[in-house]
Amino acid sequence: MQISVDAIKELKEQVNAGLMECKRALAEADGDMEAAAAALRERGYAIADRKEDRVAEQGLIECYVHTGGRVGALVEVNCETDFVARTPEFRDLAHDLAMQVVASAPCYVSRDDCPDAAAVGDEECLLLQPFIKEPSKTVGDVVAEMVGSVRENIRVRRFVRFELGSDQRDG
Secondary structure (H helix, E strand, O other), X not given: OOOOHHHHXXXXXXXXXXXXXXXXXXXXOOOOHHHHHHHHHHHHHHHHHHHOOOOOOEEEEEEEEOOOOOEEEEEEXXXXXXXXXXXXXXXXXXXXXXXXXXXXXXXXXXXXXXXXXXXXXXXXEHHHOEEOOEEEEEHHHHHHHHHHHHOOOOEEEEEEEEEOOOOOEEO
């Protein structure tokens, strides 16, 4: 089956995978865009699972201050190499995560950080929240997709959120 360049580009934009991976996935799915996207997401999650134990000590700290300067956040996002940390995609991810912290005010990065995980709802854990730019995905899904794309472990290490006139909430 002949796969068009436009279809490959469209799939790449949807799942942030490599061009050849997108072409292979479309060929395997007989041109079905949704099936190819689902297959690539599953591959991305599998890659993320395999990379989870790798050391991620590079990265960056990103800030976001909401219009008006009344609320802001700092987020530390780590990866394995400084090469990945300098890419526009990684910087965009870190910025989106800082915006997520400002918008949704989580208390913890994940359930693993909670003193009593059973008593904490998904909305209090950053990685379990619906992603503000695409609510059909969780923040954890977005991070896992990036791991699949860059082939390195990525970890949200910590964050702090500031709001004028309130107590500091950090994760």
